Amino acid sequence: MAVVLPFDPAADIAAEPSLEGIVSLVRSDMDRVNALILSRTGSDVTMIPEVATHLISSGGKRLRPMLTLATADLSGYRGEGDIKLAASVEFMHTATLLHDDVVDDSEMRRGKLAARMLWGNEASVLVGDFLLGQAFRMMIEVGSMQALDILSSAAVVIAEGEVAQLAAAKNTATSEDEYLAVIRGKTAELFAAACEVGPVLGNRPKTEQAACRSYGMNLGIAFQLIDDALDYGGSGAKLGKNVGDDFREGKITLPVLLAFRRGTEEERSFWRRCLEQGEVGEGDLEHAMELLAAHQSIAATVERARHYGAIAKDALGLFPDGPAKQALLDTVEFCISRAR
Amino acid sequence: MAVVLPFDPAADIAAEPSLEGIVSLVRSDMDRVNALILSRTGSDVTMIPEVATHLISSGGKRLRPMLTLATADLSGYRGEGDIKLAASVEFMHTATLLHDDVVDDSEMRRGKLAARMLWGNEASVLVGDFLLGQAFRMMIEVGSMQALDILSSAAVVIAEGEVAQLAAAKNTATSEDEYLAVIRGKTAELFAAACEVGPVLGNRPKTEQAACRSYGMNLGIAFQLIDDALDYGGSGAKLGKNVGDDFREGKITLPVLLAFRRGTEEERSFWRRCLEQGEVGEGDLEHAMELLAAHQSIAATVERARHYGAIAKDALGLFPDGPAKQALLDTVEFCISRAR
Structure with missing residues (x-):
């Protein structure tokens, strides 16, 4: 007798993607990462733990260190090095x-006053330097030259990407490819490095290292594109930042680039005035949101993110099924679902 | 027949101490360090070499990388690693x-507009991050875990020292010991690390590593104290900065700390108004210089510097005489003679 399985076509969509998989997978290790983070922000100079803790304890998801732990798990690594590398990755991110x-x-920042508003730019620059130094100290303690190489290269690429963004800033005619190069540097590179060091610790073959790197890189791109979309459409509570921040700061992100290219000459003047000249007045954000909606720029940005998310998931194809792989796949879904 | 040697009691004083000894000692290696510095500031992001070169080519003496090369020479090191470590040290300094x-x-900065005045604070922060990242890349390429450990610890201590200075800023009642702790962090630690990695590369015993570290630490303290003195009395041309910069910026340095402690209550009010409240008017710098002279604060600062210089020289006592040792001894004399 055939068993008739109940089939609900809405089930896949209804199940809210979440980070639950990766959170459970790495829970005990993350407790140790968090303890290490706390201990390495300690200093006799009390301003250092104050500034560092303000940001570190402000409710970030700590996605990047979880990725290091999960890819180490995926690679069968059973040592201690992933704890320190995960904390290093979070410190690099915080810096x-x-x-x-x-x-x-x-x-x-994350719905709280930025550290610079409370302690000044000076403290933000210097505590960032301190955390970067501590990140390198922890990496060195792990003793893997290859992991050191990957993470220090990432630090260079990130800084280079930020300078590139600075140099290219305020140009509404930036091409989508140029924009992608910027976010590869400023966001995706650290995701890639965080994921690549897992199989490196596990002494896995080059193909697996490259696969995890590719997973991280593409997840990072998707993550940033969704962030860009959320800044114009997501609920502020979700991200802890206000809708329209990028607009007010004159940041030119993919939704804007698409609306600019899809728009009329009159609309382009509007974008130039607001973002290049920085002349933002009453009602401009609302008008910007109308233009983004009219040209379906947010939807297109989310579609682009899905594309990179799909690449990230396929990158894991050669790994055997199991809880680590499933947690990493779910993480991609979660990151994209934030824009719903 | 006895040969009567001409004796000129003024000869020691007349011979102007110079960096000629260390410059000749490391000349060919420094050419390679300079080439490496140029190549590692290269980037497709053109703003990076622009900003970096503005500062790097602005006539710094490159004392720190020369110290790494000279202590490697002193330690009989014949490899290539000192070139990369020397460039790393200069990058850390520039960052x-x-x-x-x-x-x-x-x-x-060095008699030119600071990079931030030309490219903005943003570029200065980010290009600094880039150079710090490149410094770590070069250290890692050398492959000495111990050198990595020394230089990355220095990066942490430097940042910590700068934050401590920030937290302690604007306090004219800072004690001399507290001030020394600040300059150990912000200046002397990098000198110490630059000198310690020489014997580390040369695989010399711990005592020699500690001796070179002590040489660098004390030379660094002396160097900073002379800088402090020069800011109130040296010729602007020598340092490429204007006399009174520290005063106008409200920096509380040893000459001021001494004049404050040696002065009357009325004088202390003057220092507090100028440096703590930052109310500096016409004639205040001149009055400050008068007070420093009246209390012999500059002379005392130079005396303190001589003390640390003497410790630095004695630290090299166990090394055999030779051109490297002599060059390092002359460097101490040169640093102190700048305040003449």
């Missing part, structure tokens, strides 16, 4: 955020 | 200067 806030004159 | 200018709101 970048501190410096970015200074570079962008940002007032808010 | 610190770029970030310091942002932290201090400085307008000038």
Whole structure:
């Protein structure tokens, strides 16, 4: 007798993608990463733990260190090195955020006042330097020259990407490819490095290292594109930042690039005035959102993100099924679903 | 028949101490360091070499990389690693200067406009990050875990020292010991690390590593104290910076700390108004210089520097005489003689 399985075509869509898979997978290791993060922000100079903790404890998802732990797990690594590398990755990320806030004159970060608003630009620059130094110290302690090489190269590429963004800033005619190069540098490179060091620790073959790197790179691109989309459409509560921040700061992101290219000459003047000349007045954000909607720029940005997400998932194809692989696949879905 | 040697009691004083000894000692290696510095500031992002070259080619003496080369020579090291470590040390120094200018709101650096005045704070922060990343890349290429450990620890200590200075800033009642702790961090630590990696590369015993570290640390303290003195009394042309910069920026250095402690209550009010409240008016710099002279604060600062210089020289006592040792001894004399 045939068993009739109930079939619900809406089930896949209804199941809210979440980080639950990766969170459970790495829970005990993340406790150790968090303890290490706390201990390595310690200093007799009390301003250092104050500034560092303000940002580190402000509710980031700690996605990047979880990726290091999960790819180490995927690679069958059973040592201790992934804890320190994961904490290093989070410190590199935090240092970048501190410096970015200074570079962008940002007032808010993760729904709280940016550290620079409370302690000044000076402290943000220097505590960032401190955390970067501590990140290198921890990497060195792990003793893998290859992991050191990957993460230090990432630090260079990230800084280079940020300078490129600075040099290219305020140009609404930036091409989509140029924009992609920027976000590969400023966001995706650290995701890639965080994922690549997992199989490196596990002494896995080059193909697996490259696969994890590719997973991280493409996940990172998708993650940033969704961030860009959320800045114009997501709920502020989700991201802890206000809708329209990028617009007010004159940041030219993919939704804008697409609306600019798809728009009329009159619309292009509007974008140039707001983003290149920085003349933003009453009602301009609303008008910008109307234009983005009219040209389906947000939807297109999410579609682009899905494309990179698909590449990320396929990159893991050669790994055997199991909880680590499933957690990494779910992470991609979660990152993209944030834009719903 | 006895030969009567001409004796000129003024000869020692008349012979102007110079860097000629260390410059000749490391000349061919420094050519390679300079070429490496140029090649590693290269980037497709043209703003990076522009900003980096502006500062790097602005006539710094490159004392720190020369120290790495000279201590490697002293240690009988014949490999290639000292070239890359020397370039790393100079990059760490340059990154610190770029970030310091942002932290201090400085307008000038080495007699030229500070990079931040030409390219903005943003570029100074990010190009500093880039150079720090490149410094780590070069260290890693050398492959000495111990050298990596020394230089990355230095990066942490430097950042920590800068934050400590920030937290302690604007306090005229800072004690001399507290001030020394600050300059150990912000200046002397990098000198110490630059000198320690020489014998590390040469696989010399711990005692020699510690001796070179001590030489560098004490030379660094002396160097900074002379800088402090020069800011109130040296000729502007020598340092490429204007007399009184520290005063105008409200920096509290040893000459001021001494004049403050040696002065009357009325004088202390003057220092507090100028340096803590930052109310500097016409004639205040001149009055400050008078007070420094009246309390012999500059002379005392130079005396303190001589003390650390003497420790630095004694630290090399166990090394056999030779051109490398002599060059390092002369370097101490040169650094102190700048305040003449």
